Amino acid sequence: MHFVSISAADLRAEPKFTSERVSQLVYGESLKILEQGDEYSLVRGNDGLQGYMKTAIISSGPARTHKMTRRFRHDQIIIPFGGYVSEEEINRFGIPKGFFVLLSRYDYKPTELAMRFLGVPYLWGGTSEFGFDCSGLTQRMYRFAGFELPRNADWQRDYLEEVPSFKEAEPGDLIFFKGHVGIHLGNMQMIHANGKYASVTITDLSDQSEYSKHLLDIFEQIGRVNPASIKIGEPVKQKYA
Numbered sequence: 001m002h003f004v005s006i007s008a009a010d011l012r013a014e015p016k017f018t019s020e021r022v023s024q025l026v027y028g029e030s031l032k033i034l035e036q037g038d039e040y041s042l043v044r045g046n047d048g049l050q051g052y053m054k055t056a057i058i059s060s061g062p063a064r065t066h067k068m069t070r071r072f073r074h075d076q077i078i079i080p081f082g083g084y085v086s087e088e089e090i091n092r093f094g095i096p097k098g099f100f101v102l103l104s105r106y107d108y109k110p111t112e113l114a115m116r117f118l119g120v121p122y123l124w125g126g127t128s129e130f131g132f133d134c135s136g137l138t139q140r141m142y143r144f145a146g147f148e149l150p151r152n153a154d155w156q157r158d159y160l161e162e163v164p165s166f167k168e169a170e171p172g173d174l175i176f177f178k179g180h181v182g183i184h185l186g187n188m189q190m191i192h193a194n195g196k197y198a199s200v201t202i203t204d205l206s207d208q209s210e211y212s213k214h215l216l217d218i219f220e221q222i223g224r225v226n227p228a229s230i231k232i233g234e235p236v237k238q239k240y241a
Contacts (some may be wrong), residue, residue: 002043004029005059007078007172008128013162015040017078021125023151027077028064028084047139048211048236055132059205062086067144068102071129072241081129082144106146106232111171114183114191119201122193132193132200134181138174141183146232147225151182159236161222166205175205178218 004025012019015037025045031053035042040052064084071203072079074093079085085093085100114137124132127140137151142149144153149156157176163169166188173184182192188205205212 015052021112110141163222
């Protein structure tokens with residue numbers, strides 16, 4: 001199996017450093033090499049998204065057995081929240097208990113997970129605690145809780161079960177706007193990575209502020225992860241390129 005060997009690896013639209021960052025994979029995340037090159041390789045992640053990654057930061061090794069609940073630094077490597085490690089790495093790096101849990105542990109709420117990252121910078125294409133974009137935050141929180149979502153906001157919107165209105169919305173539902181998404185906390189409050197404040201913040205959509213009014217003007221729908229249709233631990237059913 002092939003994995004990412006650095007803290008957060010950029011996935012780019014074209015095989016060059018100046019190309020758009022379309023996503024990221026964090027340490028230990030698995031990927032499939034579609035075309036291997038000397039400098040860049042075309043790869044696909046578990047969410048079905050394809051892009052180009054530096055060949056030098058792709059490694060192979062034993063299957064990952066645990067996921068990181070918090071950041072851990074060892075010499076020259078930082079393993080972030082949501083990274084994946086093997087039993088051998090836990091022993092080799094000396095990762096203390098409390099920093100990791102079994103991959104099969106899914107008793108986490110995306111709302112509670114997301115609150116840990118208030119103030120993290122906004123980063124276009126970011127999916128890690130070093131920087132999130134809007135859908136990168138929602139995807140990473142749900143991935144840790146065991147549900148794989150498509151990468152981009154529009155794809156997530158079309159993938160989820162629609163909730164009729166805010167009256168029926170529950171904490172953990174995703175609120176979709178034109179080109180944007182946030183995680184509902186309840187009472188029309190949401191946590192989201194946004195360019196307005198260049199970070200992960202909480203917005204009260206009912207506070208009558210200009211920003212909230214703007215968001216409601218471009219509101220599209222509310223989506224819900226339904227375990228009956230999206231199974232825990234399963235990859236995205238639809239492929240996106």
